[in-house]
Amino acid sequence: MKIAEPQSNRSLLTRQLNTDLVIVGGGLAGVCAAITAARAGIEVVLIQDRPVLGGNASSEVRLWILGATSHMGNNNRWAREGGVIDEILIENLYRNPEGNPLILDTILLEKVVEEPKVTLLLNTAAFEVTKKDADTIESIRAFCSQNSTMYEVHAPLFCDASGDGIIGFMAGAAFRMGAESKDEFGEGFAPEKEYGELLGHSLYFYTKDTGKPVRSVPPSYALDDITQIPRWRSFNARQHGCQLWWIEYGGRMDTIHQTEEIKWELWKVVYGVWNHIKNSGEFPEAETLTLEWVGQIPGKRESRRFEGDTMMIQQDVIEQRLHDDAVSFGGWAVDLHPADGVFSELSGCTQWHSKGVYQIPYRSMYSRNIGNLFLAGRIISASHVAFGSTRVMATCAHNGQAVGMAAAHCRKLNVLPHELIDAKHIRRLQRDLLRTGHHIPHVDIVDEDDLAASAKVTASTVLRLDELAPSTETVTLESARAMLIPVSAGKIPKIGFQALSKAEADLRVELRTCSRAESFTPDVLLAEATVPVATHDPTEWTEIDFEVELDSDRYVMVCFMPNPDVTLKLSNQRLTGVLSLSQSGNKKVSKRSIQQPPEGIGIDTFEFWLPERRPDGKNLAMKFDPPLNAFEPKNVSFGPQRPTSSANAWVADADDSSPWIELCWDEPKQIERVIVALDTDFDHALESVLMGHPESEIPFCASTVRILDESNRVLAERKNNHQTICDFRVEPIQSVKLRIELEGSAAGLPVSVFRVQVFGADAELVK
Template identity: 55%
Template sequence: MIVKTFNKEKRDCKTIELVCDLSITGGGTAGVCAAITAARKGIKVVLIQDRPVLGGNASSEVRLWILGATSHMGNNNRWSREGGVMDEILVENLYRNPEGNAVVFDTVLLDKVLNEENITLLLNTCVYDVNKSSDTKIESIKAFNSQNSTEYVVKAPLFCDASGDGIVAFKAGASFRMGAEPKEEFGELFAPDKSYGELLGHSMYFYSKNTDKPVKFKAPEFALKDIKQIPRYKAIGKDDKGCRFWWFEYGGRHDTIHDTEHIKYELWKVIYGVWDYIKNSGEFEDVDNMTLEWVGTIPGKRESRRFEGLYMMKQQDVIEQQEFDDAIAHGGWAIDLHPADGIYSKLSACTQWHSKGVYHIPYRSFVSKDIDNLFLAGRIISATHVAFGSTRVMATTGLCAQAVGMAAALCTEKSMKPADILENGEIKNLQNELNIVGQSIPNIPIKTSTNLISEANVQASSTLEISEIPFDGNWFSLNISAAQLLPFKANQSYNFKMLVKADGATELKVQLRTSEKSKNYAPEVILESKTFKLEQGEQYITVEFSNGTPNDQYAFVTFLSNDKVSLKTSNKRYSGVLSVFNGVNKAVSNNGKQVPPANIGVDEFEFWTPHRRPEGQNIAMKIYPAIQSFKSDNIGNGYVRPWGEVNAWVADLNDENPTLKVEWDETKTISEIKLFLDPDYDHPMESTLMGHPEEVVPFCVRNYTIKDLDGNVLHVEKGNYQTINTFKPNESLNLKGFTIEFVHPSKDVPAAIFEILCQ
């Protein structure tokens, strides 16, 4: 029993002081990825989250799916899903949670953080103040947990603000912006005017479900009474739920920080008014047994403060795919701006303009220009309002924040400030350390000098040569144009034989296309075009493209739409090879072709995108000469995904025991062997609601054995589903070489591996 008598002085809450190497405020995808990356490099991290769960907008409190450069497979960014910890989280969620349950996703994130002994996690803890040791240096931050009535003082040499609204940076006095820059400041032709609005609003969602008996609904008094106040009310579907209502948005005309509570009440008004409309208007059938299962209690924020770093990204960096010497990540989501009036706007709910491919994001945008020991992460990084329209999405922020975590580890190791990484070649070290853990910075491979595999002779028991994509699949109707995306050798002529079926006499046009930029996948350049006269029934056609491509690059064997024609497909799938279609994906403003208004600084081009499995089979064909891009020479080139070329060794499916043999001229001391496998970087893996057809992607090697050259087993892996597999023996091994014996993922998918890293 505790009895406390009256105290005329005020009482203080319990206070705990924590000292760490890196203090991170904000436990969304950015904060989580930064914390895990830093902790795995051995530094002590305190991760502070003001909510009861991790994930921010991806958590069960908001339930927005995680997306990034893959953009719902609705753009031309092939094999662009974010790597490293971000990939690891999404692959883990696919395995545990293919149905996309947001509550289960909470546990995936919590597991990842709790498994890192170097992370101290503070949930339900709100940072409210900052102490500075000088004008430009933070000494500590103060936070309060209302659940345990405890105050925390966190001291660190380095701080990262991933809080969304930028509470640490704001309190520290860092320069920031809210609203849209005028066109003139950065020459951004897409900068919106005030009539469109300068801020994106907040969103809230709801879930409904069917029960086994009628359920009535009496709307609360605050609910929206007139559904016609929502100009797009006819787009509301009774079976839609969760983030399919992303356009339930409000607040862009308000202060999106200080007016958040007002915005929340307005969104509740909308949600309960919409449900009243669904249940009681008589406009919907079969709703008697439906009930509300869940309504969000906090809004998902899109935009508030953006803080100024050493460089501010702008529209041209995104659209023109600007390359930076200090690139630490890639982006690829469209420039996605929304009218400030949100759900009450008569304008389109969003305006998305895509670049032709992925673009670099520079390290400088994550370093405060004012506070010496402050990193920026998440949606508050240094970008204009227009560029922010692309960089703000969660898979991108998670990928970028990994660079912050790694940079903090390097700063800790070498007693540097964040800006020091830009000097004396340290940015190259940061880029390499990131790529070693799967960052895949475009055009920047892992340094051969840091991988002993570069000194080894790598031999394979077999190598895939695609002389035929077997004719063992279904028929695909060419009611939309289709193409087979294949890696071509420069200036090589190719001959293709396809099986087609015509409903009657007609013509079929076949084209060879490629991209202006050799590492893009937008087939805007038509290299050759052939027309074939078809008779009714099944028949083979043979097309020869004599000129080939100007570079070693991907090209598209393209079949223009004709609803009288079908193509034979194949059940075989191969790493780095897929079919694409000139279809429509309304979810990301993809109508088959991007046709922007004049003078907004955006390109016009077609979209050629894959279909989600189990659809999207390769187009069956015989190919001469065979595609020979899958050799073991790819092992050691530093790329861990397709980038311009396949960059993978792929075994022949007829090889019953596919094996790689790695051998050095002299014995090497090996402390770690890391395998980079194929998690299908083209699959977006939306974290919630969407659902996916598999628990493990079909290209991923699940079973393999590592042996020394004498046949002694070093490691056996069974049931793998993750991208990066690390074998770290208890003691370093002295090896002249080793073999890896693989098992094909299935009878239709050969074993493949992008890279082996030996250190």
């Protein structure tokens, strides 16, 4: 028994923590920053004011994780972010293809607590900053209501990933709220005059079919008159969760200090909408539905944006400008919403896409006036217009990984964030990010520590793609169809296809490519041909020789233009680096199949050519003469770990039952670590909740990876693999050869590898 005598006052239990990096905010940006920094060797304290991790992705909000893939609704092919956020999304697919947000919570928590160098403080709110001097944070204080404990956390480096920028605000970091005028940065999509309105908050609900009638009595605060919402007729009994992202409010309010008021208004709307669905009589199918869940905290879109040494602007996004200090990328549309949200007469959003993904510079990820403060998540240094793209979660997560690695470099070099901008430091930062499977467009570092770069690479077989064999299925050219294929420098191969017409018809076929490097918007016409299509035997091949020479390896698109009288044969063959597309739109991210912006807003006009999700989206039957030779073994020793200007992969022959790839050196090498990057289909968006996916494992990915030395001794093996990156730490050996054996891609799919990296004991910062 414990008896406490009366006192005039008492102090809270206080714990002192000392660490290398303090991260405030456990959304995806903070999670990926913490995991990355810990894996790179430094101690991290991650402070989260909620009981779960994930922020807007968590079970408390339930927004799907998206970034550059944009629901596969724009021309950003193979654009899923890579690195830690890819690891999380692939794990979520494996465990949770149905999209249960509670399972995602467990995955995020597991990934963090498995890192021994991360101290996780849940239900802990940071509320005070102590500064060493005007430009330097010394410590923060945070309180956990669950264990009634105060934490005083000291560190040389801090990262604000809190969403509203609580640490940056208290520390005095320069920030902005609202929209800049068109004149400030020359942004065509910016308003004529600056204004303070913001993107609002959203709050979602889930429904459940009980199989029996369910009565619904609305709370007294539910919205009485649903017709106050201009789009009220859009509500139905089928949609729930973040499919109703446009239930948004608060853009004309203070989205930080008035969040509770905004939440109450959103609750009124949600319960009013549900009352309408259940009790209006317009939805008899809702009779057996019950309201299973309503969000208790709103998902926030916009509040403070902090200033770094550079600020992302519209032109960086739309023109895909290059930056020497690029450490991440984005690809979501410039996506801005009306300030009145759900009560607006305007469309719920205005989305304008770029022709491909764009780089994000490191200089936008730290404060320009607080020397030891990193910025992560939606608060990075960006104008209101650029923020419309950079704010989405997968992009924020990818940026968070860059911040985590940068923090590790700062600690090991004993420098502040802005001092990493030296070209030598940036190249090392980019190199170490690339080693983790992180993707940075147009950045290909020669890794001096990677022994694979000096190896001779051979393989059991190599795919020479001469044919995508026809199946019995066909597709009618109601809209244009295309094959996106990697071709080598020199003359384009002759292209063969199988077509049948209801009547004698002419079919126009165009060969296109993109005007921008490593992008896939087919805005350049290389050649065209018109061929007759007969009504007889569709098994005959029609051949076209475009007579086009290319000066470099690149992707081209063979486009079959619309003709509803013509059908093309499909193929059941799928393989790495080859895609079938159609000239179409995706209503989730675009209202039309062609982006046609108004004059003068600085946005490009172009067509959308989109893939279909598996199990649809089959390739067109085609022949190539000579065969495509883009799948050589040498591809694994350099270059990006995904298709960009070429397939960048070794692909085995489809008939190879025991595929392997081998690295040989002229003299023995000290080997301690081998990293193998596999194909988990970076074109698949992998939305984390609600939508569901047709498979729990990506069919292109090898399920067994085995590493052998020169005497065929097994050094390491991973079975039942579903992840992109297989990272093997092996007992140090001297060997002149490594063999990598692979098994288990889906039936009929050839095995492929994007990259092999090999490191010895002296490799620098290879954590």
